[in-house]
Every structure is written in C-alpha cells, then in structure tokens.
Amino acid sequence: MAAPDVSTGCSPARETLEWSRALVDPALRAAVDTLPATMRRIAGYHLGWWDEHGAGVPARAGKAVRPALVLLSAAAGTAQGGGSPREAVPAAVAVELVHNFSLLHDDVMDGDATRRHRPAAWRLFGTGAAILAGDSLLTLALDVLAASGHPVAGRAMRMLSAAVQDLVDGQSADMAFERRESVEPAECERMSLRKTAALIGCSCALGALFGGGDHERMRAFGEHVGLAYQHVDDLLGIWGDPAVTGKPGYSDLRNRKKSLPVVYALASTTPAGRALATLYRRPDELDDADLRRIALLIEAAGGRAWSRAEADRLVALALDELATVDRGPAATGLAALARLITRRDR
Numbered sequence: 001m002a003a004p005d006v007s008t009g010c011s012p013a014r015e016t017l018e019w020s021r022a023l024v025d026p027a028l029r030a031a032v033d034t035l036p037a038t039m040r041r042i043a044g045y046h047l048g049w050w051d052e053h054g055a056g057v058p059a060r061a062g063k064a065v066r067p068a069l070v071l072l073s074a075a076a077g078t079a080q081g082g083g084s085p086r087e088a089v090p091a092a093v094a095v096e097l098v099h100n101f102s103l104l105h106d107d108v109m110d111g112d113a114t115r116r117h118r119p120a121a122w123r124l125f126g127t128g129a130a131i132l133a134g135d136s137l138l139t140l141a142l143d144v145l146a147a148s149g150h151p152v153a154g155r156a157m158r159m160l161s162a163a164v165q166d167l168v169d170g171q172s173a174d175m176a177f178e179r180r181e182s183v184e185p186a187e188c189e190r191m192s193l194r195k196t197a198a199l200i201g202c203s204c205a206l207g208a209l210f211g212g213g214d215h216e217r218m219r220a221f222g223e224h225v226g227l228a229y230q231h232v233d234d235l236l237g238i239w240g241d242p243a244v245t246g247k248p249g250y251s252d253l254r255n256r257k258k259s260l261p262v263v264y265a266l267a268s269t270t271p272a273g274r275a276l277a278t279l280y281r282r283p284d285e286l287d288d289a290d291l292r293r294i295a296l297l298i299e300a301a302g303g304r305a306w307s308r309a310e311a312d313r314l315v316a317l318a319l320d321e322l323a324t325v326d327r328g329p330a331a332t333g334l335a336a337l338a339r340l341i342t343r344r345d346r
Helices: 012-032 037-046 065-078 085-110 121-125 127-147 153-179 185-211 215-239 260-267 271-280 288-300 303-323 329-341
Strands: none
Touching (some): 012 085, 037 127, 065 185, 065 215, 085 127, 127 153, 185 215, 185 260, 215 260, 215 288, 215 303, 260 288, 288 303
16 A cells, blocks of 8 residues: 555645554554453553453544654655555554553653543553553564564664663653753753654654665654654643643643753743742642743743744754655655644644
C-alpha cells in the first residue's frame, strides 16, 4: 500500500493518520496479544481498546502520530528507490509500543490521574502493575523489530534502544529540574530534545532506514518537529482545555514542573518572573487561585509567547530539512502531520 496522495483535500493530516492506522493497528493488536494475560489486560486498557475488565469500548486511542511518521518516512525513501511503507510496519509498531511504555511510566511519576479522559492505568491496576506493563511494552517493541526479518532489523533495534536511553535520560533530567531552584531555558530545551524529540526523530529515521532513504536527514526533521511538539505540549499543560487534553487543568503547574514556558519566565528579569519564582518556591500546596495567578505570571513574563514562537521556528526548520529529502505526496503528509501536532494550542 503506497502512501496516500494527500496533496488535495481539506484534511491531509486526518487522511494520513487513517491510512497509517489501517496499516499499523492489526499488527499492533497482534503484538499485544502475545503478552502475558495480566500485562495484555493493562496494555489494552491503556491503549484505549477495552475497559478495565477487558470489554471492548468505543475508540479512545490517541492519534498515533509516531507510527504515521515512520510509514511516511519510509514512503519518502521509496521515492528514492527504497522499499514500501508496508515493510516499515514493524518499525511503526515498535515506536508506538515504546511511546506507550513511556506514557505508562510518566503517569506514575507525575501522579497524573487521568489519561485520554478516563482513569490512568495506575489508578485502576496499581502503580507496580502499570510500571510492569510499561516494561512489557518496551520489551515487546524490540521483539517486534527482531521478528521482522528485515535486513536492517539489527540496526533498527540499536537505533530504538539509543532513543530509549535518551528518553530515560531526559526524563531523569526533567525530574531533577523540579528539585532545582534555577534552570536555564537552554538546559530545558536540551532535556526536551532527549525526553521527547529523540523518539520522534528516531521514528522518522527508522522509517527512512526501512524505506532505503536518508535516515539522518529524516532524523533531523523529526527532532525539530519533536522539540516543537514539546513546546506545544508544555503550553497545553498550562493553558490546555481539560475537555481536549484529557488531563486536569494546570496539571503541570500543580506538580511545579519546570516546563519550557515556565523556565523561560523564571529566567526572565521581569517583575512577573520574580513573582512567579516566589510562588513556585512556596512549600505549601497551591490552590486554584494560585494556579491561575501562576499562569498569568508566566504569560506576563513572556513564557507563553516564547514557546509559541520557538515551536513555529522549529517547524520551519523541519520543513526546510524535509524539502531536501522529498517533495512528493509523502512529504506533503509529513508536513501536514508536523503542523497538526504543533498547532494543538490554537
């Protein structure tokens, strides 16, 4: 199945995601079905396939952008004489499994009670069980690549393992920042590059590797998109509508996370930045009025505008990188996805 021609129509990103899901979902479900029953139950709940008892529910799954990036990156390689996107399905499944491993662990570490508008897995099954389910998905991701039989499977496993190590290192830095009084914006961007952008970059690189394309240029495209995505995700963690995000309002502020707009505001020399620092260092719990004031101070100190501008700048860099690799339907789809995931706060 070739990449969809998304050069026309009103919603190329939606068309691309539907095309990707049609290819990936059967293989993803088949992979999860191989897990031990206890892990399969938690994984399927987390993925939105069924309720806590294993009964099917209306579709609740996320957008599954990373698998689509894999397949489109493989299609971009196809234009240069490589393989078909279908050959990259194992890589698409693997990155989606790794992504969900990280979400299961993140919800535990951040204490987030909801995921996609319903209780997070750890709230229903327990902290230990949710962590184990995440571990199970990570192991399964490498198994899927190994079982693919593709000539690049070994390289792909090493690339994915390196991305996971970056992700873990970035998450560790993110947690360490919460205990520090001062974090520079450049430090926070480097942390986000590892925590978020590394896996998105790896998704694009894996697709290009399976498709015979330029995997290093596609990695650069993905890393720019990934860092832009983190800027937008941090904006949503403060100003996002809970009805859209599926998480409580001001969730990042309640945890006093030093996200990108927060760090920028704290590092400013503005009166708003100094007032924000005073509130963020308070030892007592923050109430709703405090959280609303913090959000206003971040905006007044320029954090909101800076993150939005950075996201736009990074997407422009990503599209410049993409133009050197491919200008066909796959590139159109990749550009549409880049814009979709970095404009969620608008």
